[in-house]
Each structure stands twice: as structure tokens, then as C-alpha cells.
Amino acid sequence: MQRSWGLVTACIALAVLFAGLCIFFATTQTSLLAGSYARHTKHAVLFALLALLSLAAASFARPRKEGA
Numbered sequence: 295m296q297r298s299w300g301l302v303t304a305c306i307a308l309a310v311l312f313a314g315l316c317i318f319f320a321t322t323q324t325s326l327l328a329g330s331y332a333r334h335t336k337h338a339v340l341f342a343l344l345a346l347l348s349l350a351a352a353s354f355a356r357p358r359k360e361g362a
Contacts, residue, residue: 297357305352312345 318324320338325331 297355299357301355302352305348305355309345309348309352312341312348316341316345 316338319334319341321333323331323333327337328334
């Protein structure tokens with residue numbers, strides 16, 4: 295994997311987006327991305343996991359010092 299600050303920024307931006315979608319699906323009743331009008335807990339959990347994975351990817355993507 296290429297290590298750069300641009301990739302870290304993109305991963306963090308994705309994590310913020312996924313966290314926002316997690317909050318949206320956990321707190322509102324909607325039919326967005328689903329077939330029924332209700333609160334979708336499974337979607338909220340999915341987006342929470344995607345946010346955590348994005349933060350993990352950001353951690354692995356950040357450049358390291360040569361001596362460390």
C-alpha cells in the first residue's frame with residue numbers, strides 16, 4: 295500500500311461520512327437504501343463498522359519515519 299498524507303485524509307473523510315450515515319440510520323425512520331419505512335439498525339451497524347475500518351486504513355496508510 296502506498297503511504298501518503300493524501301490517502302490518510304481521504305480515509306478520514308470516508309470515516310466521517312460513514313459515521314454520519316451511521317447516526318442518520320440509527321436515529322431517523324427512513325426508507326433510504328431499504329425497502330421499508332423504519333429505523334434501520336443493521337444499516338447503522340454496517341456504517342459504524344465501515345467508519346472503523348476507514349480509520350484503521352488511515353492508520354496503516356500514514357507515512358512512517360525511517361528510523362522508527
